[in-house]
Amino acid sequence: MTCNTLLETLDTLPEDVPLVFATPEGEIGDGYHVTELKLAHVTGIDCGARMNTWSEATLQLLDGTGEGHMPAGKFAGILRQSIGKVSGLGDVPLQVEFAHDNRGKRLYRLETPEMTDGRIVIGLRDTRAHCKPALDMKTALGSSAGCCGSGAAESADCCQ
Numbered sequence: 001m002t003c004n005t006l007l008e009t010l011d012t013l014p015e016d017v018p019l020v021f022a023t024p025e026g027e028i029g030d031g032y033h034v035t036e037l038k039l040a041h042v043t044g045i046d047c048g049a050r051m052n053t054w055s056e057a058t059l060q061l062l063d064g065t066g067e068g069h070m071p072a073g074k075f076a077g078i079l080r081q082s083i084g085k086v087s088g089l090g091d092v093p094l095q096v097e098f099a100h101d102n103r104g105k106r107l108y109r110l111e112t113p114e115m116t117d118g119r120i121v122i123g124l125r126d127t128r129a130h131c132k133p134a135l136d137m138k139t140a141l142g143s144s145a146g147c148c149g150s151g152a153a154e155s156a157d158c159c160q
Contacts, residue, residue, distance in 0.1 A: 001110045003037070003057055004090035007079045009113050010120070015073025018119045021061060023108060024126065025100055031064030034075070037082040039089045048133035055092040063102045072113075072120045096124055 010019075021028040038060070043053045083090040096108040111123035 001094050001112075002091055003059075003079055003083055003094050006094065006110065006113070006122075007076055007083070007090070010072055010076045010079070013072055013113065013115060013120050015076065016071055017115075018069035019072040019075045019113075020069050020119050020121045021096070021098070021124055022121055023098070023100070023124045027121075028061060028069075028098065029064035029066075029100075030069045031067035032070065033062040033064065034070075034078050035060045035062045037079070037086070037089060039086050039092065046132045050133065052132070055088060057089050057092050057094045058097055058107075059094060060097040063098070063100055069119070095127065098124065 018030075021032070036058075038058050039055060040058065041053070041055050043051070045051050094110060096110060097105050098108060099105045107127045108124035109127055111125060113120050113122045115121075
């Protein structure tokens with residue numbers, strides 16, 4: 001999901017209802033705060049010694065302690081303003097940095113917002129490390145391939 005696709009979805013939903021983020025451990029505390037939206041341009045080298053560059057966006061949320069959940073329209077306004085000021089922010093994959101009780105910040109992927117019980121809920125699912133060479137081989141060959149181009153059988157968690 002990108003900031004643009006999130007905004008497009010939110011624009012189809014009521015703007016005056018609470019927007020709630022929920023991890024597998026539970027919902028974000030009401031009164032949460034959007035601390036920043038950032039755009040990063042990354043250069044990396046993978047375990048197969050391949051160079052790669054990409055851009056990614058991160059939404060950082062501070063867990064709340066009251067005051068009610070932010071209305072969807074206010075959150076959409078923050079997204080819209082940020083996309084307008086940071087060139088390219090809206091078009092790249094978006095992840096969320098968050099931790100319940102603001103301890104041990106983790107990265108999450110966003111699920112599609114859904115209306116549930118008079119609220120808009122955005123599920124946050126865990127992210128995982130993965131081996132890019134093995135993913136590429138799995139895609140090219142249509143079956144499991146070894147991590148790092150080694151030809152060894154990948155573990156069950158390697159590329160899930």
